[in-house]
Amino acid sequence: MSSEAAVKYVTDTPESEVKRVAEWINTEEYKEKNFARQALVINPAHACQPLGAELAAHGFEGSLPFVHGSQGCASYYRSTLNRHFREPAPAVSDSMTEDGAVFGGQNNLHEALENAYTIYKPKMMPIFTSCMPEIIGDDLTAFIKNARQKGCIPQDFPLPYANTPSFNGSHVHGYDAMLLSILQTLTEGKAVEGRCTGKLNLIAGFDANTGNYREYKRILEAFGIPYTLLADISETFDSPLDGTYRAYPGGTKLEDAADSINGKATIALGTYSTAKTFGWLKDNYAGKHAALPTPFGVEKTDAFIMKLSELFGKPVPESLKAERGRAVDAMTDAHQYMHGKKFALFGDPDYLLGYVSFLLEMGARPYHILCSKGTKKLEKEIQALLDASPYGKDGKIYINKDLWHLRSLVMTDPVDAMIGDTHGKFAARDANIPLFRFGFPVFDRVNLHRYPLIGYQGTINMVSTICNKFIEMRDETCEDRHFEMMR
Numbered sequence: 001m002s003s004e005a006a007v008k009y010v011t012d013t014p015e016s017e018v019k020r021v022a023e024w025i026n027t028e029e030y031k032e033k034n035f036a037r038q039a040l041v042i043n044p045a046h047a048c049q050p051l052g053a054e055l056a057a058h059g060f061e062g063s064l065p066f067v068h069g070s071q072g073c074a075s076y077y078r079s080t081l082n083r084h085f086r087e088p089a090p091a092v093s094d095s096m097t098e099d100g101a102v103f104g105g106q107n108n109l110h111e112a113l114e115n116a117y118t119i120y121k122p123k124m125m126p127i128f129t130s131c132m133p134e135i136i137g138d139d140l141t142a143f144i145k146n147a148r149q150k151g152c153i154p155q156d157f158p159l160p161y162a163n164t165p166s167f168n169g170s171h172v173h174g175y176d177a178m179l180l181s182i183l184q185t186l187t188e189g190k191a192v193e194g195r196c197t198g199k200l201n202l203i204a205g206f207d208a209n210t211g212n213y214r215e216y217k218r219i220l221e222a223f224g225i226p227y228t229l230l231a232d233i234s235e236t237f238d239s240p241l242d243g244t245y246r247a248y249p250g251g252t253k254l255e256d257a258a259d260s261i262n263g264k265a266t267i268a269l270g271t272y273s274t275a276k277t278f279g280w281l282k283d284n285y286a287g288k289h290a291a292l293p294t295p296f297g298v299e300k301t302d303a304f305i306m307k308l309s310e311l312f313g314k315p316v317p318e319s320l321k322a323e324r325g326r327a328v329d330a331m332t333d334a335h336q337y338m339h340g341k342k343f344a345l346f347g348d349p350d351y352l353l354g355y356v357s358f359l360l361e362m363g364a365r366p367y368h369i370l371c372s373k374g375t376k377k378l379e380k381e382i383q384a385l386l387d388a389s390p391y392g393k394d395g396k397i398y399i400n401k402d403l404w405h406l407r408s409l410v411m412t413d414p415v416d417a418m419i420g421d422t423h424g425k426f427a428a429r430d431a432n433i434p435l436f437r438f439g440f441p442v443f444d445r446v447n448l449h450r451y452p453l454i455g456y457q458g459t460i461n462m463v464s465t466i467c468n469k470f471i472e473m474r475d476e477t478c479e480d481r482h483f484e485m486m487r
Contacts, residue, residue, distance in 0.1 A: 002005040004102045004302035005037075007169075007259050013041060018111035019116040021071070025195070025408075025411075026029055026411040026412065026430075027412065028412050030408065031408035031412050034408045035401075035405060035408070036404060036406065036415050041372075041402050042402050042403070042404035043402055043403040043404055043423060043426070044372045044373075044402045044425065045346045045347060045370065045371070045372040045402060045403055045406075045420065045421070045424075046170035046171060046172075046348070046372050046373045047170065047171040047440075047441075048164075048166035048167075048170065048171060048174070049128075049164035049165060049166060049168065049169050049170065049171065049173050049174030049177070049294050050069070050073065050077055050128050050129065050164045050166060050174055051076075051077045051080055051081070051174065052131050052164075052165045052170070052171030052172055052173065052174030052176075052178070052273075053065075053126070053128035053162055053174040053175060053177060053178035054067075054077045054078070054081065054091055054128070054176030054178075055081065055171075055175055055206065055208065055231075055233065055417075056126070056174075056175045056178040056179040056182065056206075056231050057091075057126035057128070057182070057232070057233030058081075058089065058209050058233055058236045058237070058252045059232050059233045059236060059252060059266050059369045060124060060126075060182060060231065060252050060254060060257060061123060061124075061248065061250075061251040061252060061253045061254050062122050062123025062124060062248045062251070062254070063119055063122060063123065063124045063125070063126060063248065063251060064090065064091065064092060064116060064122035064125050064247075064248070065077075065090075065092070065128070065183055065315055066091070066093075066094070066112070066113070066125045066126065066128070067091060067092070067093040067125045067127075067128065067130060068090055068093075068094055068096070068105060068108075068109055068114065068127055068128065068129045068133050068138065068140065068161075069094075069096055069105075069129055069130025069131065069132050069271065070093070070095065070096050070097070070130060070132055070134055070445070071093045071094065071095040073093070073130035073131070073132075073166070073180055073317065074091060074092070074093035074130075075126060077089075077091065078090075078332065078469070080441055081208075081237070081477070083441065083443045084208055084440060084442055084443065084449065085208070085237040085449055086439040086446065087159060087236075087237045087238065087239070088245075089237075090247055090248075091341070091437055092112060092116045092120070092125075093112070094108035094111070094113075095108060095111035095112070096132050096133065097431075097484040098106050099235045100132065100133075101132055101136060101378075102287075104136060104138055104145075105132075105133050105136075106138070106146065107145045108192075108419045109127075109143050109144075109147065110143070110146070110147045110150060110152045111152075113125070113147050113153045113159075114147075114152040114153065115151050117152075117153055117154075117157065118139075118389045120247065122258050123157055123248075123254055124157075124158040124159075124186075124254060125157075125158075125160035126159075126160045126161070126162070126178055126180075126181070126182055127140065127144070127159055127160070128161065128162045128163075128164045128174065128177075128178055128373035129162075129163055129164050129165065130164075130166055131165060131167055131447075132173065134163065134164075134165035134167075135165075135383065138160050140161045140163070140415060141161075144159055144161060149241045151485075155326070156187050156344055156474040158186060158254070159185070160178070160181040160182045160184070160185035160186075161181055162174070162178045162180070162181045162359075163177070164177055164178065167267070169373065170348075170372075170373040170403070171206060171348075171440075172205075172206045172272060172348055172349070172350075172373075173273075174271075175205070175206040175273050176206075176273055176274055176275060176276045176277055177276065178276050179203070179224070179230070179274070180276050180277040180280055182231075182257070183230070183257065183260070183280075183281065184280070186254060186257045186258040186263040187257070187260065187284070189317070190258045190262070191261045191262060191284070191286070192262055195261050195262045196228075196262060196263070196264050196286065196287065196288075197228075197259055197260075197263050197264065198226055198264050199226045199227055199228050199260075199263050199264060200220065200225050200226070200227040200228070200263065200264065200265050200266070200267065200308070200311070200312070201228050201230060201260045201263045201265070201266040201267070201281075201285070202216060202220070202227055202228070202229050202230065202266075202267050203231065203266070203267070203268040203269060203270075203274050203277065203278070203350065204216060204229070204231070204232050204269050204270065204294075205268070205269050205270020205271075205272075205273040205274045205294065205350055206270060206273035206348065206350070206440075207270065207294070208233075208237075208440040208441070208449060209440075209448075209451075209452065209453055209454075210233060210237055210449050210450060211449065211450045211452035211453070212335065212452050212453060212454045212458070212459075213229065213232055213233060213234035214452065215452035215454055215457060215458060217229065217231060217234070217454045218303075218315075219305070219320065219455060220282050220308070221261065222317045222319050222320055223308055223309075223312065223314055223316075223317060223320075224314065225308060225312050225470075227333075228252065228256045228259075228260050229252060230257060230258065230260060231252060232250065232251060232252045232343065232361065233250070233251070234249065234250060235250020236248075236249055236250045236251050237449070238450060242273055246437070252376060256406040260285070261281075261284065261285050261286065262285045262286050263285060263286060263287050264286075264288075264311075264312070265287045265288045265289070265290070265311040265312070266280075266281055266285050266287060266289050266290070267287050267289075267290050267291075267292060267307065267311075267350070268290070268291045268292070269291075269292055269293070269294050269295070269302075269350075270293075270294045271291045271292070271293060271347070271350065272349035272350050273349075273350055274291070275287075278291075280293050281344045285473070288311055290311070290346075291305060292304055293350065293353050293354065293357075294351065294353070294354050294454060294457065295354075295454045295455055295458075295463075296348045296351075296353075296354025296355065296357060296358045296453060296454060296459070297354065297357045297358035297361050297459055298324065298327060298328065298331070298361055298456070298459055299357060300354065300357055301324075301327075301454070301455050301456055301459065302324075302459075304455075305320060305324075307485065311357055312422055320456070323455075323457065324336070324456050326456070326460065327459045327460050328461050329456070330460045330464070331361065331362060331459070331463055332461070334463050334464070334467040335362055337365055337466075337467040337471060338359075338363065338364045338463075338466060338467055338470070339362070339363040339364065340363065340364070340365065340391075340413040341362060341364045341365065341366055341416040341417065341470070342365045342367040342414075342416050342417075343355075343359055343365065343366055343415055343416065343417050343418065343419055344367060344368040344369075344370070344406060344409065344415045344417075344419070344427075344441075345359075345366055345368065345369045345370065345418070345419045345420065345451055346369075346371070346372070346403065346406055346418075346419075346420040346424060346435075346438065347371070347419075347420050347421065347438075347439040347440075348371075348440075349371055349373075349374055349375075349378045351438070351439055352369060352371055352382065352452035353378075353381060353382065353385070354441050354453075354454075355419050355438070356382055356385050356386070356392070357385055358459065358462060359391075360385065360386075360388075360389040360391050360392055362463065363391055364391065365391050365392070365394060365395065366386065366391075366392060366395045367395055367396070367397055367413075367415050368395075368396060368406060368409045368413070369382055369396065369397045369398065370396065370397075370398040370401050370403075370405065370406050370409075371397075371398070371399055371400070371401075371436065372400060372402050372403075373400065374399040374400060375399070375443075376399075378399065379397050379399050382397050383397060388484065403423060403424060403426070403427055406424070406427055407426070407427035407430060407431075410427055410428075410430075410433065411427075411430065411431055414431065414432075414433075416433060416446075416470075417432060417434045417435070417436060417466070417469075418431075418433055418434070418435045418436070419435075419436045419438055419439075420436075420437070420438070420439050421438075421439035421441055421442055422437060422441060422443045422444050422445075423441075433467050434470075434473065436462075436465060436466055436469070438462070471484065
C-alpha cells in the first residue's frame with residue numbers, strides 16, 4: 001500500500017491573497033463583475049412562496065397549516081416564523097420522500113389528513129405545496145376529492161389549497177395565493193342578496209408585525225367602525241404567556257371570514273401581496289372596494305384615514321387628529337438628525353414603497369433601493385415617489401438584484417444607514433453602517449414585531465428608532481462630553 005496520502009491536501013491560501021481579495025471585492029472593478037452575473041443568486045432578499053402561505057393560514061381561527069411536501073421544507077417555514085416571532089408556529093406535513101417523488105404524494109396526503117384531523121382537531125387545514133409535488137405535477141384537486149370520498153376527512157371540513165412552488169415567486173405571492181383560496185373556500189355559497197353586515201373587511205397583506213395589526217384595530221375602534229380583520233395574526237404570534245399552551249390562539253373567526261362577502265366595504269392594503277385576492281373580491285364581494293398602499297409615514301396614513309372616513313361617512317376622530325399632530329411634531333423635533341442622510345433600502349415591494357415615502361417626508365435620501373422580486377410596475381411607482389421630491393433625485397432602483405449586489409453598492413457608493421431585515425447585517429457590518437430592522441424576518445433582535453410601524457404611531461416609532469441611533473453613534477465618538485446636554 002502506498003505511503004502517500006490517499007487524498008490531495010488542500011493548499012492553504014496565502015494571507016496576502018486573502019487580503020488582496022478582501023480589498024478587491026470593495027472596488028468598482030468587482031462591482032461591475034458582480035452586476036454582470038446572471039445565473040447565480042447570492043443572499044436574496046425574499047423567502048419562498050410556501051412560507052407566505054403558512055403566514056396567511058395562521059391568521060384564521062383553529063387553522064392548522066398543512067404542507068404537501070417534504071418534512072424538511074415544513075421545518076424551514078415553521079422555524080423561520082418561530083425565530084421571527086419567538087412563538088410556536090404549529091403546522092403539519094405529509095412528509096413526502098423518494099417514494100412520493102416517484103409515485104406521487106396522494107397516499108401521503110390522505111394518511112396525513114386523517115391523522116392531523118383526528119389528533120389535532122383543527123377547524124380548518126389550509127394546504128399548500130413545496131417544490132417536490134409541484135415538479136412532479138401532483139393534482140391537489142383530485143387528491144382532496146378522493147380523500148373526502150375515502151372518508152379520510154369529513155365532506156364539509158374546509159380544506160382550502162394553493163399551489164405555491166418554492167422555485168417561483170416569493171413569500172408575498174404565496175401569501176396572496178393562500179389567502180385567496182381560504183376566502184374562496186369559506187365564502188362559497190355565503191353571499192346573500194341584499195344582506196349587508198355593516199362591517200369593513202380589512203386585509204393587511206403580508207405583514208409580520210403583530211403591532212401593526214393591533215394598530216389597525218385601534219384606528220378602526222377610534223372611528224367606531226365595525227370590522228373583520230382578515231388573516232389576523234395579532235394573537236396567533238403574540239399571545240399572553242399565562243402557563244396554558246393554546247395550539248390555535250387568535251385568528252379571524254371562520255364565521256366572520258365567511259360572512260365577509262356581505263360586508264359594507266373592503267380595503268386591501270399592501271397591494272403587491274394582495275393583488276390576486278383583491279382582483280377576485282372586487283368581482284365577488286358586496287359593497288365598495290379600495291386598494292391602498294401600506295400606511296407608512298404621514299401621507300400614506302392620511303390616505304388610509306380619509307378612505308375610512310369616506311367609506312363610512314364618519315368624521316376623522318379628534319383623537320386621531322391629535323395623534324397626527326404629535327407625529328408631525330415628532331418629525332419636526334427630530335428631522336435634523338435624518339435630513340440629508342443617505343439610506344440603502346431592501347425588502348418586499350409594499351414595504352419599500354413605505355420606506356421611500358417616509359424617508360422623503362423626513363428630508364432623507366433613499367439612495368440605493370433594491371427589491372429581489374420586483375416588477376417594472378414597482379420600479380415606476382418608486383420612481384414616481386423619487387421624482388416628486390428634491391430628496392429623491394439621486395435615488396437608484398435595483399429590481400431583481402440580491403444582497404450581494406447591495407453590498408457592492410454600499411461599499412463603492414457609501415450611505416449612512418440601511419433599512420431591511422436581518423439578512424442585511426453582513427453588508428451593513430462590512431460598510432460600518434447601522435441596519436434598521438423594519439422587515440421580515442428579524443432573528444437577531446427581540447420584540448421588534450410588537451412595535452407598530454404603520455399609522456401615526458408607527459411614524460413616531462420609526463423616527464425615534466432611526467434618529468436616536470444616529471444620536472447614539474455621534475455621542476459615542478464625540479469629543480464633547482456634554483454632547484446634546486447643553487446648548
